[in-house]
Amino acid sequence: MSGDQSNPTDCSEVLDRLYEYLDREMPDGECEKFQEHIDECSPCLEKYGLEQSVKKLVKRCCGQDDVPSDLRAKVLGRIDAIRAGDPLEPGTPGL
Ligand SMILES: [Zn+2]
Numbered sequence: 843m844s845g846d847q848s849n850p851t852d853c854s855e856v857l858d859r860l861y862e863y864l865d866r867e868m869p870d871g872e873c874e875k876f877q878e879h880i881d882e883c884s885p886c887l888e889k890y891g892l893e894q895s896v897k898k899l900v901k902r903c904c905g906q907d908d909v910p911s912d913l914r915a916k917v918l919g920r921i922d923a924i925r926a927g928d929p930l931e932p933g934t935p936g937l
Pocket residue numbers: 852853856879883885886887
């Protein structure tokens with residue numbers, strides 16, 4: 843996948859790179875693409891029950907505020923669960 847610059851960021855990549863993003867380890871150019879994807883692709887995060895919290899974090903990451911560590915921890919925990927193959931149960935409250 844790397845090397846094909848014409849490909850937009852895909853959804854699984856967004857999930858993979860959320861860590862990098864939240865740790866502010868993502869290079870600037872990548873960061874913009876990432877934000878764009880999150881802005882334009884609601885289903886991407888909605889299906890993981892992460893939309894609201896990630897949008898909050900993304901705003902904060904690029905603003906002046908520090909990311910609240912509890913919110914960040916919740917989102918990262920959720921990502922771990924998703925990666926471990928734990929599907930979002932129907933009726934699971936959002937973060
Ligand atoms: Zn997506």
